[in-house]
Amino acid sequence: xxxxxxxxxRLLLSGNEAVALAAWHCGVALGTGYPGTPSTxxxxxxxxxxxxxxxxxxxxxxxEVALGAAFGRARVICTMKHVGLNVAAxxxxxxxYSGVDxxxxxxxxxxxxxxxxxxxxxxxxxxxxxxxxxxxxxDSQDAYDLLQVAFEVSERWKIPVIFRLTTRVSxxxxxxxPRFPLGTRPPxxxxxxxxxxxDIPSHxxxxxxxxxxxxxxxxxxxxxxxxxxxxxxxxxxxxxSTLGIVxxxxxxxxxxxxxxxxxxxxxxxSYPLPLSLIRSFAASVDRCVVIEENDPWLATACxxxxxxxxxxxxxxxxxxxxxxxxxxxxLAHDSRPDPVAPRGKPPELCPGCPHRSSFEVMKELDCIVxxxxxxxxxAALPPLAAMDMMIDMGAAIGMGLGLRHVLPREQARRVVxxxxxxxxxxxxxxxxxxxxxxxxxxxxxxxxxDNGTTAMTGQQEHPGTGRRLDGSGTYRVSYEDMAxxxxxxxxxxxxxxxxxxxxxxxxxxxxxxxxxTVLIARSxxxxxxxxxxxxxxxxxxxxxxxxxxxxxxxxPECGGAGVPGAGEGKL
Numbered sequence: 001x002x003x004x005x006x007x008x009x010r011l012l013l014s015g016n017e018a019v020a021l022a023a024w025h026c027g028v029a030l031g032t033g034y035p036g037t038p039s040t041x042x043x044x045x046x047x048x049x050x051x052x053x054x055x056x057x058x059x060x061x062x063x064e065v066a067l068g069a070a071f072g073r074a075r076v077i078c079t080m081k082h083v084g085l086n087v088a089a090x091x092x093x094x095x096x097y098s099g100v101d102x103x104x105x106x107x108x109x110x111x112x113x114x115x116x117x118x119x120x121x122x123x124x125x126x127x128x129x130x131x132x133x134x135x136x137x138x139d140s141q142d143a144y145d146l147l148q149v150a151f152e153v154s155e156r157w158k159i160p161v162i163f164r165l166t167t168r169v170s171x172x173x174x175x176x177x178p179r180f181p182l183g184t185r186p187p188x189x190x191x192x193x194x195x196x197x198x199d200i201p202s203h204x205x206x207x208x209x210x211x212x213x214x215x216x217x218x219x220x221x222x223x224x225x226x227x228x229x230x231x232x233x234x235x236x237x238x239x240x241s242t243l244g245i246v247x248x249x250x251x252x253x254x255x256x257x258x259x260x261x262x263x264x265x266x267x268x269x270s271y272p273l274p275l276s277l278i279r280s281f282a283a284s285v286d287r288c289v290v291i292e293e294n295d296p297w298l299a300t301a302c303x304x305x306x307x308x309x310x311x312x313x314x315x316x317x318x319x320x321x322x323x324x325x326x327x328x329x330x331l332a333h334d335s336r337p338d339p340v341a342p343r344g345k346p347p348e349l350c351p352g353c354p355h356r357s358s359f360e361v362m363k364e365l366d367c368i369v370x371x372x373x374x375x376x377x378x379a380a381l382p383p384l385a386a387m388d389m390m391i392d393m394g395a396a397i398g399m400g401l402g403l404r405h406v407l408p409r410e411q412a413r414r415v416v417x418x419x420x421x422x423x424x425x426x427x428x429x430x431x432x433x434x435x436x437x438x439x440x441x442x443x444x445x446x447x448x449x450d451n452g453t454t455a456m457t458g459q460q461e462h463p464g465t466g467r468r469l470d471g472s473g474t475y476r477v478s479y480e481d482m483a484x485x486x487x488x489x490x491x492x493x494x495x496x497x498x499x500x501x502x503x504x505x506x507x508x509x510x511x512x513x514x515x516x517t518v519l520i521a522r523s524x525x526x527x528x529x530x531x532x533x534x535x536x537x538x539x540x541x542x543x544x545x546x547x548x549x550x551x552x553x554x555x556p557e558c559g560g561a562g563v564p565g566a567g568e569g570k571l
Contacts (some may be wrong), residue, residue: 002233003021003182003202004019004182004251006180008177008325009176009177009178009181009182009184010175010177011173011176011177011178011457012173012175012176013140013142013144013171013173014041014140014171014172014173014174015137015139015143015169015170015171015172015174016038016039016040016041016042016109016165016171017041017045017140018046018140018143018176019042019107019143019145019147019163019165019180020041020043020044020048020049020051020143020149021044021045021049021144021167021176021483022044022106022143022145022148023042023051023077023147023533024046024049024050024051024185024186025148025178025179025185025186026075026103026148026151026191027075027188027191028077029052029069029075029076029077029078029102030054030065030069030074030076030077030196030522031043031046031047031051031052031053031054031079032053032054032055032056032062032063032065032066032075032076032077032078033053033055033059033062033078033079033080033107034055034056034057034058034059034062034079034087034426035055035454035456035457035458035460035515036059036080036081036083036084036109036117036457036474036526037081037109037111037116037167037169037456037457038109038115038116038165038166038167038171039079039080039081039084039108039109039165039170040079040434040457040458040460041170042077042079042107043055044458044469045462045468046077046241046322047469051184053469054468054469055454055460055462055468055469057081057085057425057426057462058427059078059084059085059087059426060087060090060091060425062078062079062080062088063078063080063091063092063095063106063268063487066078066104066106067091067100067104067160069194069245069469070100070102070103070104070108070160070286071100071102071104071119071196071203072101072102072194072195072196073101073102073192073196073197074102074192074193074194075102075103075104075151075155075191075359075403076102076103076104076105077105077107077402078104078106078107079107079108079109080106080107080108080109080124081108081109081110081117081395081533082108082109082110082111082119082121082122082401082514083112083115083117083119083121083147083392084108085106085108085123085126087123087253087393087426087427088521089126090159092126092130092132093129093130093286094210095160096130096131096132096159096160096217097162097205097210097213097214097217097470098202098203098205098213098522099157099159099160099202099213099216099217099439100154100158100159100160100439101158101197101199102155102192102194103150103151103152103192103381104130104154104159104160104161105147105150105151105154105160105161105163106125106160106161106162106163106217107139107163107165108123108162108163108164108165108238109164109165109166109167109168109170109382110122110123110165110166110168110294111167111403112166112167112168112227112293112294112320112321112322113167113319113320113321115167116167116456118373118390118391120319120320122294122295122297122543123162123164124136124164124270124295124297124298125170125203125295125297126162127162127164127263127270127271128271128297130158130471131218131221132160132161132162132216132271133150133154133157133159133161133162133224133252133269133271133272134161134162134164134235134269134270134271134312135149135150135155135161135162135163135164135268135269135270136164136249136267136268136270137163137165137169137170137249137268138175138248138249138251138252138266139169139172139174139250139253139474140169140172140173140174140175140201141174141176141177142268143165143177144176144178144358145233146163146233146268146442147163148179148192149233149268149269150163152386153224154182154216155192157220157223157224158220159217159220159545162322163195164249165170165248165295165329166250167322167376168250168321171250171386172250174406175448177371179489182246183249185325187430190277196346199490204546207307212458217433221272222272224272225272225273225274225275226275228269228272228273228277228391229274229275229276229277230277231269231276232268232269232290233269233469234265234266234267234268234269234272234274234530235265235266235268236263236264236265236266236277237264237265237505238263238264238370239260239261239262239263239264239268239288240261240263241263241284241285242262242285242286242287243259243261243262243263243285243286243287243289243331244262244263244265244281244282244285244286244287244288244289244380245259245262245263245264245265245288245289245290245291246262246264246265246266246267246281246282246288246290246291246302246309247264247266247267247290247292248266248267248268248270248292249292249549250293250322251291251292251293251322251327251431252264252266252383254291254322254323254324254326254327255327256293257327258324258325258326258327258328258331259326259327259331260395263281263284265277265278265281267298270451271300271489273298273301273303273367273368274303274306275302275307277303277309278302278305279306281336282302282307284309285544287310288308288309288310289309289310289311289330289331290310290311290312291301291312291322291327291330292308292312293321293322294318294319295318296311296312296314296318297357299311299312300561304411310355312330313330313333313336314338314363314414316335316336316338317329317387321362321463324569332333337532343365343377345534346381346382347378347381348378348381349375349376349378349379350375350526351497351526351527353374353375353525353526353533354449354451354495354497354521354523354524354525354526355449356379356384357449357496357497357523358376358377358418358447358449358496358503358521359376359384359387359418359460359505360384360386360506361503361504361507362386362416362418362447363367363384363386363501364504364546365414365504365507365508365511366414367386367414367507367511368388368403368411368416368463369386369387369388369389369416369418370388370389370396370397370399370400370415370416370417370418371388371389371390371396371418371419372390372393372394372395372396372397372417372420372423372428373392373393373420373423374418374419374420374421374422374449374455375388375420376418377390377456381570385448385478387418393423393427394419394423394426394428394429394430394431394529395425395426395431396417396418396419396423396428396429396431397417397419397428397432397434397435397446398431398434399417399435400415400416400417400444400446401417401431401435401438401440401444402537403415404440404442405440406446409441409442410444411510412440413442413512415443415444415445416445416446416447417431417444417446417447418423418446418447418449418530419431419446419447419448419449419454419536420448420450420451420455421448421449421450421453421479422446422453422454422460422462422464422532423524424448424464424479425462425464425477426462427462428483429541431432432446432482432483432486432488432518433486435486435516436486436487436488436516437443439444439516440488441514442515443513443514443515443516444516445507445510445511445516445517446516446517446518446519446521447507447516447518447519447520447521448479448518448519448520448521450464450520450521451520451522451523451524451525451528452464452465452522452524452528452532453465453524453525453532454526455525455527457527459527463475463476463477464476464477464479465532466539467535471535473542479518479520480493480520482555483518486514487516488517488518489515489516490510490513490515490516490518491517491518491520492506492518492519492520493520493522494506494519494520494521494522495521495522495523496518496521496523496525498523503519503521506519507519520529
């Protein structure tokens with residue numbers, strides 16, 4: 001990550017980089033998360049700036065690590081993509097009750113249009129359901145500025161807040177004027193110093209504590225709505241009174257370009273909604289239109305409050321990203337179908353990808369493949385067409401087991417669950433335990449595709465690589481040991497490229513037995529192979545050096561050489 005400033009001190013940053021810089025300038029003590037496009041670069045950039053950042057095995061763990069730090073009065077940021085919020089929802093719905101003692105920002109990147117996701121869910125609904133304040137930046141400068149406000153709100157009301165980005169905000173570059181000179185650590189005056197203060201009624205959410213906590217939460221939100229109406233990070237731009245637009249996030253820029261003469265109410269804190277402000281704005285214009293991507297969440301909330309607003313035609317505009325042309329059509333009540341986009345080249349596995357060989361073998365053996373999320377999901381597309389199902393991270397094992405339990409024996413014995421290394425650690429471990437706990441009569445076969453990295457999101461580290469987010473060495477999880485510890489007796493490791501025939505033979509034999517089998521297909525990602533090989537050499541050299549150093553210090557007389565005095569360089 002290389003920042004450069006122009007003469008006025010501005011930086012050209014993506015939204016993700018702007019969030020990272022703001023986190024650094026806000027004195028964030030810890031950043032946690034799980035890589036997922038379009039959110040990944042936030043933690044990577046924060047680490048490059050010098051912040052303490054780490055990848056967790058999944059989003060739930062990341063959110064819990066951040067919560068523990070926030071219970072210690074630290075400022076924390078936790079990052080994930082929208083579907084990752086599903087995984088973290090368990091902690092989210094209760095930590096709004098418990099509250100926090102330090103600033104807690106949950107940075108969630110939605111993906112309208114599903115550029116790299118399996119669904120198009122709208123995280124604004126999570127904010128309302130979990131009763132969490134929601135910020136929506138419109139560009140990089142907005143992301144940088146709003147993050148500071150988000151921490152201030154979190155600390156003032158002692159509540160975790162959601163910071164909702166979208167793909168277009170996360171990845172678009174725009175100028176940012178930072179509060180502090182580039183390359184300097186800002187003063188930490190006013191940033192809470194970590195300290196634990198016991199508060200069992202707030203931190204232990206048993207029913208007797210949770211009931212009054214729920215009442216406190218609702219009271220916080222009522223107070224915050226009043227503040228948002230009068231002092232919140234919202235902006236009215238007065239122009240002509242014939243048309244007014246209420247919007248937030250990237251839709252603000254589309255609306256400004258589509259209707260440059262319209263008055264605009266740009267929301268920065270979208271939940272709790274500043275309903276009095278919206279009502280006053282709507283009454284000040286002849287026609288008020290809500291411009292928003294995906295669900296009609298904002299328009300529905302306004303109408304429920306009795307505010308007269310127009311909304312987009314959901315039959316057309318609920319799907320995909322908005323752009324200037326689509327906003328013009330919304331304003332013109334033009335609900336004709338969108339033009340058919342030019343057909344692009346479908347994505348495919350990289351040439352030389354080890355997953356190609358694995359799926360070719362499974363196709364040759366006519367396997368029914370219960371798949372999972374990762375770059376190997378592309379094996380479902382032509383020409384391979386070798387994956388039969390994929391829903392969410394970790395589902396490959398459970399879905400495969402379900403098929404094994406109900407299909408006729410001959411079909412059941414063709415079922416294979418296939419999961420990537422990072423995905424296995426993210427959501428596959430409970431499935432592995434289920435496999436041993438409730439084994440089908442025909443047994444089951446699990447193939448773990450270990451390419452040594454979290455490939456699809458940009459080759460990030462995970463607990464199975466032996467490297468932390470910053471590349472430093474750490475403990476490396478063994479899939480073989482995990483499988484055996486779970487009770488799987490048949491555990492094999494094989495290189496699906498160099499040992500293709502062996503892999504095919506092992507898989508065929510495993511399918512023929514009514515037993516549980518775990519096959520680890522291990523070959524490095526072609527894009528990361530050089531880096532992984534170099535790191536492995538360093539690791540072995542360091543390990544050898546440590547062994548030699550230990551031997552040299554084993555005997556004070558001989559230095560481990562077996563000759564008295566050798567440690568001092570004399571015979």
